[in-house]
Amino acid sequence: MTLKRAYYLLAAFYSLIVMIGVIAVLAGGGTLLAPIHLLLGALAVVGLWGYILKRGFMNPRMWRPLAGVLAVGIVVQLFIMLTTPPSSVLLTWMLTSSIFSVMLVIMLYRYGDRDQPLWASDEERAAARQLEVLLSDNSPLTAIKRDGSRENSVKVSKSNAGYKASVTRRSQEGQERFEERFQYPETLVFFLEKFTSVTVNDFRSASVVENNGV
Numbered sequence: 001m002t003l004k005r006a007y008y009l010l011a012a013f014y015s016l017i018v019m020i021g022v023i024a025v026l027a028g029g030g031t032l033l034a035p036i037h038l039l040l041g042a043l044a045v046v047g048l049w050g051y052i053l054k055r056g057f058m059n060p061r062m063w064r065p066l067a068g069v070l071a072v073g074i075v076v077q078l079f080i081m082l083t084t085p086p087s088s089v090l091l092t093w094m095l096t097s098s099i100f101s102v103m104l105v106i107m108l109y110r111y112g113d114r115d116q117p118l119w120a121s122d123e124e125r126a127a128a129r130q131l132e133v134l135l136s137d138n139s140p141l142t143a144i145k146r147d148g149s150r151e152n153s154v155k156v157s158k159s160n161a162g163y164k165a166s167v168t169r170r171s172q173e174g175q176e177r178f179e180e181r182f183q184y185p186e187t188l189v190f191f192l193e194k195f196t197s198v199t200v201n202d203f204r205s206a207s208v209v210e211n212n213g214v
Contacts, residue, residue, distance in 0.1 A: 014048055017100060018041045037097050056119045060112055063108045066108055080094065114190075127193075127200045131188070134200070162184075163181065164180070165179065167196055
């Protein structure tokens with residue numbers, strides 16, 4: 001059995017658990033907390049399928065907090081089971097949700113990492129390919145974006161460790177400098193467009209000007 005097939009079977013298994021939980025609740029079983037368990041479980045299964053299929057579902061910012069909620073839920077349930085005598089039904093629900101949440105916590109935490117190509121749009125993927133070509137010809141690249149009294153100067157470079165963006169923001173209030181590192185060019189493109197308003201075309205234009213100047 002390949003690892004990919006094993007992941008598919010794992011996701012199908014978790015999906016089946018959620019379906020069984022829904023049937024149990026509709027049949028009158030479970031506890032007052034069962035709907036919350038099922039809701040969190042259903043969201044976690046969606047994230048699990050996204051992680052396995054390498055596709056971005058919903059918002060990447062929600063998955064790591066969800067992993068944190070599941071982790072806290074595991075700790076709380078274990079504490080309840082160790083300090084109080086729960087009923088057999090409640091004990092079954094808490095044991096099941098705790099045991100099967102451990103792996104989900106790990107995978108959802110990884111899935112919530114924004115620095116992955118799966119979260120990129122088609123436009124960002126196309127821009128990332130163009131940026132790769134520019135960096136292969138000339139690294140580092142520098143571009144400047146001006147908007148009235150504001151100016152963003154960005155220098156990007158590529159190394160074996162990934163990509164680095166050095167940003168300098170200037171305005172009437174002063175100057176700010178910071179650096180960010182990324183593993184994938186798609187995330188670099190997203191960061192540049194969102195936080196500096198610099199696009200790949202700005203680097204291309206700056207490169208053309210520099211070459212003509214030479």
